[in-house]
Amino acid sequence: MNFELSKEEEEKYQKWLAEHDKTCPLHPRKAPTAIGGRITFCFTPTGLGVAAGAECVCGEKVNLTNYENW
Ligand SMILES: [Zn+2]
Numbered sequence: 001m002n003f004e005l006s007k008e009e010e011e012k013y014q015k016w017l018a019e020h021d022k023t024c025p026l027h028p029r030k031a032p033t034a035i036g037g038r039i040t041f042c043f044t045p046t047g048l049g050v051a052a053g054a055e056c057v058c059g060e061k062v063n064l065t066n067y068e069n070w
Pocket of ligand 1: 020024025026027056057058059060
C-alpha cells in the first residue's frame with residue numbers, strides 16, 4: 001500500500017518541521033551526520049481512514065491526521 005500526505009497534512013507537517021527545527025537536538029545544524037532520513041512518516045489505516053504521523057530521529061512526534069477528511 002502506498003500513502004501520501006494530503007495538502008492539509010503536508011502543510012501541517014511543514015509547520016511542525018519549521019517549529020521543531022528550532023529545538024531539535026539532532027537538527028543538521030547541530031548534528032551534520034544526521035542529515036537525510038531524519039523524519040520518518042507513518043501511516044496507520046483505521047476503520048475510519050488513514051492516520052498520518054511523522055517522527056523525528058530525536059523522538060519528537062507529530063500527528064498529521066486531517067480528521068476533517070474522514
Ligand atoms: Zn528532532
